[in-house]
Amino acid sequence: MSSSSSGDLLHGPLEDRHRTHGASFAEFSGWLMPVSYAGTVAEHNATRNTVGLFDVSHLGKALVRGPGAAEFVNACLTNDLRRIGPGKAQYTLCCTENGGVIDDLIAYYVSDDEIFLVPNAANTAAVVAALKEVAPAGLTITDEHRSYAVLAVQGPRAGDVLTALGLPTDMDYMGYADAEYDGVAVRVCRTGYTGEHGFELLPPWDQAAVVFDALADQVKQHDGELAGLGARDTLRTEMGYPLHGHELSLDISPLQARCGWAIGWKKDTFWGRDALVAEKEAGPKRLLRGLKVLGRGVLRPELTVLDGDTAVGVTTSGTFSPTLKVGIALALIDSSAGVEDGARVTVDVRGRAVECEVVKPPFVAVKTR
Structure with a gap:
């Protein structure tokens, strides 16, 4: 994710709303996207404890x-x-x-x-x-890229937000229902990318503002926050969810x-x-594992993982976990290295060896179901 003001970037249907709410922006996958509003940690914690609203159109x-x-x-x-x-x-x-x-x-x-x-x-x-x-x-x-917006309502109070707007919430995980809000058709699905109980809503692109404004108002009333890509990334990393281009690719x-x-x-x-x-x-030659920093340090992608003096893998994603208050990462570890969950490894962070414990994701308890 990198800052950019290029006119070549694609723009979502709600950019004016995000600017009104004080969002900071960055480029992501060719789109100008809201990164944060109240701050990534505050948005992350709101999603874990109350509710967060994400525009992922x-x-x-x-x-x-x-x-x-x-x-x-x-x-x-x-x-x-x-x-x-x-x-x-x-x-x-x-x-x-x-x-x-x-x-x-x-x-x-x-x-x-x-x-x-x-x-x-x-x-x-x-x-x-x-x-x-x-x-x-x-x-x-x-x-149909520009036919529909996508709004994610995630967190323990996500259902309360939708109920307040008369939208359905009683579907099973990965179930969906077609509904209507204030004359706007909206598909409501029990999905998400945070590990929390939540929903993703798909209204028409050109009518998304009606649904977004109502959701934003209810999220605030339920002590939640608008949340950007920064919190989306920390939340999904805590769950060990893959991001294409990092944990999945043409080579992974x-x-x-x-x-x-x-x-x-x-x-x-x-x-x-x-x-x-x-x-x-045959068994995969490498396997995705979690790394939890045992001392101080924040891990980033494409860092070398070492078992002793031997390179055994590379990080694919890394961040500071607001929930655990330590650095965490996902890494592809060579199967032949024999590194098991619970083992200690080090990660080379600009020449400094950061000690980590190998863990099986998720890093925090799953609440999705």
């Missing part, structure tokens, strides 16, 4: 529609759509034939003939192009990132199946 959206849409998507993406049905959503991956990850995304099962996808911002075009390349006649795949497979649970191993076909089955049978 930069996330991509795509629609696969036509006879057999669900069957087609299921033959392409890793997870098994047959496990769910209409009114449910599913985390899944779009892989290359060699098992690399083009993107991780959420698939909304609207009907057998309609699947709505939410990829990451930078990868939407690649996902759409990959699907279009092999789509049979009769199926249409459209990039789902198995290495501990996302094998999002693969339908019993399916006959999906992109990358042969390579991933082979990797599963």
Whole structure:
């Protein structure tokens, strides 16, 4: 994430609202995004303890529609759509034939003939192009990036915020419902990227302000905060959730990132199946692990992890944990190194050896369900 004022950056539908609320901005995946309002730590703690409101409209959206849409998507993406049905959503991956990850995304099962996808911002075009390349006649795949906004309400009081606006909250985790607020259609899904009980709302792009203003007012009434990308990153890192380009990439497979649970191993076909089955049978050569700093120090991505004097891995994400009040990181550790959970390793931070304990994420208790 880097500061930028370039006119080439893409802009979300609520930028004027964020400026009114005093947001600071930075570039992320080609978009100008709100990074913080009250400060990352305050926003992080509000999300853990009360409620936080995030505008993540930069996330991509795509629609696969036509006879057999669900069957087609299921033959392409890793997870098994047959496990769910209409009114449910599913985390899944779009892989290359060699098992690399083009993107991780959420698939909304609207009907057998309609699947709505939410990829990451930078990868939407690649996902759409990959699907279009092999789509049979009769199926249409459209990039809906600017058709919908995405607003995430996360935290213990998230349900109270939605209830106050007459929006549904009684769906199971990864369930969704189509509703309406003040004449605006909005899809409400029990999903999120923080580990907290929460919801993601998708109103139309050009009507998002109506829903955002109402949510912002209720979040404040419930002692919450508007939250930016800074808190989103610290929250997801505490949970060990992967971020594409860090823990998942064309060079980092789902198995290495501990996302094998999002693969339908019993399916006959999906992109990358042969390579991933082979990797599963052989065992991944490296594995994502958590690192918790034992003294002082904040870890960042792309730092060398050492076992004694031997380099055994590299950090993929790193931050200060506002919940634990210590530095934490995610790192890919070589399986051949024999480093197990509970072991001590060091991370080279600009020539200083920072001692860490190897842990299995999440770093904090899961509350999602």
